[in-house]
Ligand code: ATP
């Protein structure tokens with residue numbers, strides 16, 4: 366083994382088999398459900414003008430103040446690798462005047478996000494999200510429907526014992542007096558707070574609830590809660606959301622400390638916690654953002670959404686013993702008994718692949734025995750032998766690996782024979 370000259374940057378990773386299979390399964394299943402719930406895919410850039418994130422996410426958030434990867438170009442413009450996808454989708458929604466079309470509109474985006482965080486288990490600098498957004502509906506039934514979709518995706522993946530945490534962040538009307546009240550409380554306990562939280566008192570007091578420092582968490586237990594001072598409309602909205610969740614049989618835990626790390630949230634906010642992860646145990650989270658479209662320069666259009674952390678979801682599945690994918694097997698392996706028959710072999714292989722069978726052959730001039738071992742390793746269902754004898758007779762040796770029975774099949778009957786053995790499918794892929 367050689368000492369690698371280059372290694373992946375800290376906080377990034379190469380996603381290899383079988384991890385990549387589990388992730389593909391997460392994405393495939395989510396896509397299927399997103400289709401069922403009438404969402405449309407939107408692919409937005411992995412970098413945007415820095416200003417969009419500053420405006421959208423908020424200057425005083427950790428993401429913007431500490432975690433963004435920003436870079437410039439020759440003209441002096443500043444760009445940032447996207448730390449989340451909502452801002453990009455909202456920008457596209459405005460840029461393409463999608464708000465002129467009928468509402469609500471439902472979009473999703475899947476891909477990597479980038480945050481300059483301290484790497485640890487479940488926290489990376491490049492990570493992957495399934496981001497889901499619904500624009501143009503302020504009704505509480507929509508909050509419940511979006512939360513139901515989030516839970517449906519996790520349920521479909523087989524994840525159990527998840528906790529859905531729910532809170533309301535109110536609106537501008539109820540937040541302003543609350544903010545004053547909170548600042549008053551924080552000033553009283555200021556000495557016991559970490560440096561970050563002391564800064565937050567000035568810039569963005571609500572963010573203190575996001576702090577992971579135990580001392581701060583302890584002091585915040587006694588802090589006033591926004592949930593108990595919501596304005597009448599926000600209170601009513603929240604009650605309705607809970608009722609809709611109730612009729613769908615969705616359990617939730619009210620948690621007034623859930624405030625989310627982004628500035629744009631209003632009213633419903635939620636997190637899904639997995640019991641199988643350690644400190645980084647939130648596998649999906651989101652909320653309503655009724656001012657964001659307007660803040661980004663669009664018309665006043667309500668919205669809400671969530672993002673599933675694919676990395677943590679995969680880890681939670683792994684810890685729960687959920688593979689998520691089926692072991693691969695191969696429909697056919699073609700063995701050739703003589704090296705000079707490899708032209709014939711590759712021709713047959715090509716025909717069979719075009720017929721939709723997953724098929725493989727040996728290119729390294731292995732012995733018959735070694736080729737057989739390879740076929741076994743690849744879990745081939747059928748092995749086809751091509752030798753001098755077979756060519757002369759116009760047949761192929763065909764062995765059913767499950768029964769070890771072998772017979773000769775004429776060239777022209779091979780496809781029918783295989784369809785009969787393996788079943789006729791549109792595609793006889795590797796997961797047969
Ligand atoms: P946390 O409180 O765990 O830092 P967050 O509030 O920053 O999460 P969001 O911005 O809401 O997270 O992103 C939604 C989801 O994306 C999270 O619940 C998590 O599963 C995942 N996620 C966020 N940041 C990271 C990261 N640095 N590495 C891996 N996954 C992440």
Ligand code: MG
Nearest residue numbers: 427480482626
């Ligand atoms: Mg974070």
